[in-house]
Amino acid sequence: MISLKKYLDSVDSRTNPHSEGRTPPAPGVFGSREGDILSAAIAAYASALVVMGNCSVTACPGLGHDLKQCLEDLSANLSTDASCAELAATDADVQEELKTWGRRTAAYYRQKASEAKDLLIAMAHAAESVGARDLRCAEQLQKVSSQLQTIATLDDLTIMRESVKKSAGELKLSIDRMNAEGKTVVDELQKQVVSYRTRLEEAEEIASRDALTGVRNRLNIENQIDARIAADTPFCVAILDIDDFKKINDEHGHVAGDELLKQFAGELRSICRSADMIGRWGGDEFIILLNCGLDEALAQRDRLRNWVCGNYTVQGSAGATKLTLNISIGTAEYRPGESIKELLARADGAMYEQKRVTRTTGNVAAR
Numbered sequence: 001m002i003s004l005k006k007y008l009d010s011v012d013s014r015t016n017p018h019s020e021g022r023t024p025p026a027p028g029v030f031g032s033r034e035g036d037i038l039s040a041a042i043a044a045y046a047s048a049l050v051v052m053g054n055c056s057v058t059a060c061p062g063l064g065h066d067l068k069q070c071l072e073d074l075s076a077n078l079s080t081d082a083s084c085a086e087l088a089a090t091d092a093d094v095q096e097e098l099k100t101w102g103r104r105t106a107a108y109y110r111q112k113a114s115e116a117k118d119l120l121i122a123m124a125h126a127a128e129s130v131g132a133r134d135l136r137c138a139e140q141l142q143k144v145s146s147q148l149q150t151i152a153t154l155d156d157l158t159i160m161r162e163s164v165k166k167s168a169g170e171l172k173l174s175i176d177r178m179n180a181e182g183k184t185v186v187d188e189l190q191k192q193v194v195s196y197r198t199r200l201e202e203a204e205e206i207a208s209r210d211a212l213t214g215v216r217n218r219l220n221i222e223n224q225i226d227a228r229i230a231a232d233t234p235f236c237v238a239i240l241d242i243d244d245f246k247k248i249n250d251e252h253g254h255v256a257g258d259e260l261l262k263q264f265a266g267e268l269r270s271i272c273r274s275a276d277m278i279g280r281w282g283g284d285e286f287i288i289l290l291n292c293g294l295d296e297a298l299a300q301r302d303r304l305r306n307w308v309c310g311n312y313t314v315q316g317s318a319g320a321t322k323l324t325l326n327i328s329i330g331t332a333e334y335r336p337g338e339s340i341k342e343l344l345a346r347a348d349g350a351m352y353e354q355k356r357v358t359r360t361t362g363n364v365a366a367r
Contacts, residue, residue, distance in 0.1 A: 039080035042087070046075040049094065057219060060105045062207040065217045067101040069210070073283050077246070210280040212258060213265035221279035221287055225340050228289075236297035236333045238288045238304075239347045240268075241355065243326045245284035252316035252323075257284075259314040260323060271307040273300070287347075294333040301331050328355040 053068030071094070078090050208220040216224075228235050242264065249257040261284065268278050268286060277289040288304075290297045305327065312323050330351025334343055 042078060042080050042082055046078045049075040049078075056101065060108065061219075062203060063101065063105055063108055065207070065219050066104075066211045067097060069212075069217070069280070069282065070097045076283055210265075213262055213280050215265050215268070215286070216277060216279035218279060218281055218287075221277065221281070221289060222340065224277055224289055225343070228291075229334065229338075229340060229343075232336060233291070234293055234334065236290045236292060236294055236331055237343060237347045238290065238297065238301055238329055238331045239281060239344070239351045240286045240288070241328045241351055242284040243328060243355065243358070248323060252314070252318075252321055256314045256316035256321060256323075260312055260325070263312050263314070264308060264325065267308045268304070271304050276300075294331070297331055297333065301329050305329060326358075328352075328358060330354060 049071040053064075053071035055064075056067040056071075057064035074090055074093055074097075078086075082090070208216060210217045225235075225237065242260075245257065245260075248260060261280075265278070265280070265286070268288070272278055272288060275291050279287045279289070281287040290300060292300070309326050310324065312325055314321055314323060328351050330347045330349065330353070332343055332347035332350060
């Protein structure tokens with residue numbers, strides 16, 4: 001990152017004849033070759049951001065998808081002809097995201113370690129209680145055994161009967177107490193396990209959601225698609241892209257853009273059926289997993305488009321702003337034997353074809 005910035009500074013010093021203490025470049029000194037090298041370096045940096053995001057998911061599945069999404073967004077907004085100021089701004093954003101993610105990840109693993117420690121302590125206390133109970137029972141049995149030995153030396157049958165009755169009663173009380181104490185210990189341990197399982201399920205649910213919009217994240221959707229492919233059940237995917245979203249960010253700021261994404265996700269949830277699964281695919285792209293054939297999926301796509309497209313009001317840098325939102329949708333039905341990569345590529349291609357037709361003719365493509 002620093003070397004790229006220095007390179008841009010050096011380019012600026014050679015190409016800006018009005019800079020103080022700088023000499024204009026001679027003809028041919030700075031040509032297309034250096035421009036190609038710079039573009040390749042910036043492209044490599046953008047690719048490294050994407051790889052870093054993928055690695056963060058492997059390092060911490062519970063939180064990695066957030067960093068992955070942020071780095072993918074930064075990578076997508078980093079053009080190969082970026083200026084020094086744009087590159088420095090991206091560098092600052094990357095560093096801030098990494099620092100924030102590092103703090104959150106450390107806290108996340110501390111919490112998990114604490115939960116595991118609590119469960120182990122509960123199990124240790126349960127084992128200790130069982131051991132103490134068994135020790136008391138052993139002492140009681142030893143006492144009864146001694147009493148039985150004493151009984152064996154008695155000659156009077158009445159005294160022997162009373163002694164046996166007393167010993168049997170004490171033994172029964174000891175066993176009843178042992179059972180009651182054992183049940184209490186087991187019940188408490190079960191409560192601890194249920195509580196831990198509940199916290200784990202809640203953590204997994206949080207980890208499956210997109211932090212900004214609340215819909216499923218990309219990793220969760222990919223897992224759901226893999227499960228349907230493994231089951232060989234009919235389904236379709238629809239990839240949605242908000243048209244000219246970058247222009248909204250540029251003109252009204254990222255806060256307004258984020259607010260628009262949240263409102264858009266809410267509209268998707270309100271129109272989609274309970275059996276449909278909605279996810280954020282990346283940036284301003286969303287994906288819907290539909291458990292139906294293509295004809296029904298296309299009908300649902302048309303209902304969805306009519307519902308979510310239109311006016312939205314967001315809080316931008318200049319206050320409340322009304323924005324008109326349009327989308328492009330690509331739909332594809334799963335073909336038996338097809339890989340997830342092939343399926344998504346068809347849906348993505350259909351979405352970009354619709355975007356191309358819309359830009360060219362102003363009319364929405366059929367699929």
